[in-house]
Amino acid sequence: MVSNTKSVDLPFVVEGELVKRVNLVVDAHAAYANLSLYAGEQLLIDNLDIPTQGQQTLNVLVKFSQLGQQTLRVAGRSGSFTLKSIEFVELSDVDVPVFNDISQQVGLITEQTYKYGGPSIGDIDRDGHYDFVLNNHNFVSTQLVMNQGNGQVEITPLFPFVQDFHGSALADYDGDGDLDLMVAFGGANGTSPTSYTLLRNDDGTFNDVSAQAGINAPARGRSPRWLDMDSDGDLDLALINANNPNASGPQQLFYQNNGDGTFSPKRVAGLEQAFGERALITDFDGDGKSDLMLFSPITLWRNNGDFTFTDMSAQWLPESASGEWVDLAAAEMDVNNDGRYDIYIARGKTLYELSKKSIDFNPLTQKIDIRDDGEKGRTEISFYAPNTIVLNEMNLTYRQYNGDFPVFLGSNKTRHVVKATGFQPVQLPEEMKTADDHLVIDMAMAQGWPDEQLENGLYIGHLGNGQWRAEWVRNNIVYWNISFALSGVTDVRYDWQPNNRNIQDLLLINRGDHFDDQSAAWNLPKGGNHRGVTHGDFNNDGWTDLFVYRYGFLKERVTDLLLLNNGNGSFEITTVHGAHDVDDPGHGDMGQAFDWDLDGKVDLLNGSEEEGYWYLYQNQTQGLGNYVLVSVGYSPEQQLDPLGAEVVVTTSTGKQLTKRVASAGEVFSQGQIDTVHFGVADAQQIASIEVRWRNGEVAQLHQQQTNALYYVGRH
Numbered sequence: 227m228v229s230n231t232k233s234v235d236l237p238f239v240v241e242g243e244l245v246k247r248v249n250l251v252v253d254a255h256a257a258y259a260n261l262s263l264y265a266g267e268q269l270l271i272d273n274l275d276i277p278t279q280g281q282q283t284l285n286v287l288v289k290f291s292q293l294g295q296q297t298l299r300v301a302g303r304s305g306s307f308t309l310k311s312i313e314f315v316e317l318s319d320v321d322v323p324v325f326n327d328i329s330q331q332v333g334l335i336t337e338q339t340y341k342y343g344g345p346s347i348g349d350i351d352r353d354g355h356y357d358f359v360l361n362n363h364n365f366v367s368t369q370l371v372m373n374q375g376n377g378q379v380e381i382t383p384l385f386p387f388v389q390d391f392h393g394s395a396l397a398d399y400d401g402d403g404d405l406d407l408m409v410a411f412g413g414a415n416g417t418s419p420t421s422y423t424l425l426r427n428d429d430g431t432f433n434d435v436s437a438q439a440g441i442n443a444p445a446r447g448r449s450p451r452w453l454d455m456d457s458d459g460d461l462d463l464a465l466i467n468a469n470n471p472n473a474s475g476p477q478q479l480f481y482q483n484n485g486d487g488t489f490s491p492k493r494v495a496g497l498e499q500a501f502g503e504r505a506l507i508t509d510f511d512g513d514g515k516s517d518l519m520l521f522s523p524i525t526l527w528r529n530n531g532d533f534t535f536t537d538m539s540a541q542w543l544p545e546s547a548s549g550e551w552v553d554l555a556a557a558e559m560d561v562n563n564d565g566r567y568d569i570y571i572a573r574g575k576t577l578y579e580l581s582k583k584s585i586d587f588n589p590l591t592q593k594i595d596i597r598d599d600g601e602k603g604r605t606e607i608s609f610y611a612p613n614t615i616v617l618n619e620m621n622l623t624y625r626q627y628n629g630d631f632p633v634f635l636g637s638n639k640t641r642h643v644v645k646a647t648g649f650q651p652v653q654l655p656e657e658m659k660t661a662d663d664h665l666v667i668d669m670a671m672a673q674g675w676p677d678e679q680l681e682n683g684l685y686i687g688h689l690g691n692g693q694w695r696a697e698w699v700r701n702n703i704v705y706w707n708i709s710f711a712l713s714g715v716t717d718v719r720y721d722w723q724p725n726n727r728n729i730q731d732l733l734l735i736n737r738g739d740h741f742d743d744q745s746a747a748w749n750l751p752k753g754g755n756h757r758g759v760t761h762g763d764f765n766n767d768g769w770t771d772l773f774v775y776r777y778g779f780l781k782e783r784v785t786d787l788l789l790l791n792n793g794n795g796s797f798e799i800t801t802v803h804g805a806h807d808v809d810d811p812g813h814g815d816m817g818q819a820f821d822w823d824l825d826g827k828v829d830l831l832n833g834s835e836e837e838g839y840w841y842l843y844q845n846q847t848q849g850l851g852n853y854v855l856v857s858v859g860y861s862p863e864q865q866l867d868p869l870g871a872e873v874v875v876t877t878s879t880g881k882q883l884t885k886r887v888a889s890a891g892e893v894f895s896q897g898q899i900d901t902v903h904f905g906v907a908d909a910q911q912i913a914s915i916e917v918r919w920r921n922g923e924v925a926q927l928h929q930q931q932t933n934a935l936y937y938v939g940r941h
Contacts, residue, residue: 228261229306231589231717236298236312238265244290245320247798249313253281256305258726258753264299265290272785272801273778276307277728277753284752287790287800289322303779304586320798321765321850323788325805325830325843333378336840339366341833343449343504343555343894344758344816345840348396349901350405351430352941354857356822358831359407360840361895364390368409370432377823384425384432390414393894397452398867399461400426400487403860405898407432408463410447413470419444422465426487440489443479446470448503449894452869453516455492457531459866459921460485462492466505466520477501478520482533497527497535506556506892507870508567510542510736514920516870519569521553544734544743547571552729555758555816557891559770560884561748561791565874566736567886570772573729574755577836581623581707584725586779587718594712595780598698600625600705604679606697607720615694615714617644617686618664619781623707624650630658631704632683633665637674639685648707684710711781727777728753749796751787757835758816760891762828766851766905768881769793773805773830775814783810783834805830805843812838819890821903826853826933828903851907852932854915858887858900859939861919868900868939870920877909906932 228234252261254276261284263271270288290296300309329335340363350357355373360381362368367383368391374380385391390412396405404427413419424441425432436442441463449466456462463481470477476498481489502520510517515529526542527535539548555572562568583605584597598605600623622631628651633642645661667686675687675695684698694715698708733748734741751774758775765771769791778784785806789797812834822829827845834841854875858868871887883904889897906912915927917938925938 227306227308228300228302230303230587233299233301234309236300238296238298238314240290240293240296242316243318244293245317245322246288246290247315247317248286248288249315250284250286251281251310252276252284253308253310254279254305255307257723258728259305259307260303261307262301262303263288264301265296270802273303274801275728275751275753277730281310282752285749285799287317287320287322287798287802289802303588320790321767321847322790322800323764323803323845323847325803326846327807327841328844329840329842332842333380334371334840334842336360336369336381337366338811338837338839340364340837341815341835342392344833344891345818345831345897346394346396346895347818347820347831347889347897347899348405350396350427352404356820356901359384359394359396359895360833361394362391364388367391368394384409392447393449395450395452395896396898397461397869399452399483401460401865401867408450408452410450410465410894413444413446413468417472419446419470419473421445422447422450435487439487440491441481443491445479449505451505451507451518451896453507453529454870454920455480455529456482456533457515459864461867461869463489464505464518466503468503469501480533492533494533494535496537500525500527504554504893506558506569507888507896508558508569509886510567510741512566514872514918514922516920519556521556521571522551523549524553524571542740544741546743547732547734547741554756555891555893557759557761557772558886558888559761561733561770562735562795563769563881563883565882565884566738568736569734569741570759570761571732571734572756572759572774573731574757574777575727575729578706580725580727580780581709582725583722584727584780585718585720586781587715588782589716592713592715594715594718595709596711597707597709597780600627600700600703600708602700602702604697604699605722606695607718609694609696609712609715609718610692611694611715612692613714614666614668615712616664616666617710617712619709619711620644620646620663621648621707621709622646622705623648625703625706627704629682629704630655631708634676634679634681634683634685635667635672636687637676639676640671709780727755729755731756731774747795749799751799757814758891758893760817760819760830762819762890762903763905764788764819764828764845765790765847766826766853766907767793768851768883768905768907772797773817773819775816775832777813783807783813783838786814786832805832807841810834810838812836816891816893818897818899820899821855821901824855824901824935826855826903851905852909854904854906854912854930854932855935856902856904856915856917857935857937857941858902858917859937859941861921861923861939862925863923864921865940866919866921866923868919869898872918873902874916875904875906876913877906878911878913879909881906881909901935
């Protein structure tokens with residue numbers, strides 16, 4: 227029996243390989259739970275999600291630090307469960323990548339701030355080194371990070387002001403050889419729609435040319451995308467937006483590239499009215515034209531090449547992928563090396579959906595974290611605290627309610643005010659200005675429980691013998707979110723159903739004329755609340771792996787998941803990879819996998835949401851397989867830019883690997899990763915490298931050595 231307060235110790239002798247698969251059979255007594263595994267002080271599994279009540283089987287890849295006698299400890303969080311069995315399976319020839327945080331070392335020193343759907347990666351100045359755009363939200367400007375080529379970066383804000391920044395997209399729309407940038411802005415929940423901003427790269431200086439380019443339609447901007455929609459070679463614009471209930475007309479906006487630096491608005495029947503704020507550029511039918519997947523819900527749109535799109539959702543999507551509103555990120559990759567593009571969809575709940583009866587209790591820190599919505603209602607908990615408690619971390623996210631939300635203590639309802647974040651009435655009350663951001667409450671201060679609780683606010687009372695009670699009352703719709711923490715608590719109880727944040731991710735395998743849901747067969751993580759996904763061959767074994775970003779607990783970061791493709795039609799899941807900062811104050815959000823330093827190993831640029839940081843993790847694994855890097859330039863004849871070009875590498879053993887010049891996963895942003903990395907395992911020679919640009923031009927190299935960078939096309 228394992229619970230919040232009870233763990234299980236087991237003796238174990240580590241023999242053979244240090245890397246093993248752990249098979250666990252558990253019987254969850256609550257709606258959901260989390261399981262961690264330690265070997266002594268070494269964390270082997272970090273809060274694996276047990277998504278449902280009842281018996282279920284989980285498996286995880288672990289790596290022990292040493293052989294010999296160990297004491298294993300199985301710990302739990304959230305809900306209790308019975309550990310029915312634990313089995314260790316020997317694995318050979320499994321390379322578990324090891325990442326190290328080099329952010330400070332390279333000068334990637336960023337602020338704690340909200341993120342917006344991951345970075346945009348590209349060689350912005352075409353000097354052979356990857357640069358990036360950091361997409362922050364509304365407290366820090368979108369940031370340009372230029373790679374100096376000497377292991378250092380330089381960070382510059384792209385805007386001299388703070389605004390409601392959203393996604394961005396990099397591409398060379400004017401064909402001058404460097405990457406330009408489109409940035410989306412929000413529209414104040416539809417009350418003040420704004421236009422996108424087009425920043426033209428003029429020899430390293432970004433100039434706002436939106437007006438002269440003809441980009442001027444207001445919208446609730448989310449996801450800009452560059453793609454060729456009329457098959458004329460240059461890049462057009464799809465601007466994917468949030469629905470605006472205050473406006474008529476299309477939700478999605480489109481601009482045709484006139485070829486002279488200007489754009490003309492275009493109507494696209496069907497697609498312009500499709501719901502979805504997020505987008506993935508893919509080529510699901512393999513015709514060389516960039517298609518669109520919008521989400522949520524998921525819809526698939528085939529690019530006809532004449533500025534029209536056909537909705538292929540009914541023909542291509544399995545039932546499990548239709549009609550859902552929980553799809554938060556997606557990545558295109560050829561996971562089974564059959565030459566067709568598959569799609570991984572990371573699923574979870576949005577921040578607002580999390581603000582509905584969410585509760586976490588950590589007995590080690592003796593802390594309860596609460597997040598609830600500000601809708602009309604009342605919510606109550608009982609808890610045990612043997613001494614003084616502390617109320618802190620209060621957030622009252624403003625929603626046009628200008629009243630107050632005080633704390634009432636004991637039967638006398640003694641009134642206190644705690645300074646809260648997110649509280650923005652027109653005139654802040656004087657008591658709020660001078661209040662502390664926490665309240666220390668001893669038993670005498672909160673003695674008893676009031677006969678009635680009629681006013682908006684948080685009621686706390688001590689009932690005697692360490693037994694406490696709390697209730698937060700909302701008489702009308704008052705806030706978007708009410709959250710707070712109580713410290714000094716050793717146990718908590720409630721009679722309402724807490725928010726189960728576990729949603730199942732999807733893996734859609736491309737069969738040529740439809741997608742199959744192969745999530746179970748490929749051993750995807752069970753449940754979880756996942757906000758992002760990126761892909762790359764992290765161990766150079768010739769198979770595409772995945773990195774999945776987990777939201778974690780309300781106020782605690784958990785390790786993100788690395789899914790290693792074993793080449794046999796499934797993934798090995800692990801939390802032992804090093805791409806994690808134990809002190810990070812945020813949550814898993816989104817990132818990009820790419821070879822930052824062009825050493826043949828795929829690295830990670832990760833963003834941590836809700837006041838976390840940006841992190842650059844270098845892949846420092848030793849003894850990996852061989853690789854080849856293909857730098858895709860402009861097409862030989864028409865000098866078409868590389869975006870969307872397909873690269874096919876065939877090894878001397880006949881293995882064929884396929885990738886496109888694109889992002890390594892998308893939410894709101896788009897990049898251009900045009901030095902394409904391929905792991906080729908033990909192959910010593912490359913039989914051929916073929917690049918096909920989106921206009922059909924082809925260039926090839928033959929009989930090349932591995933572990934090298936090759937240039938194809940005009941540079």
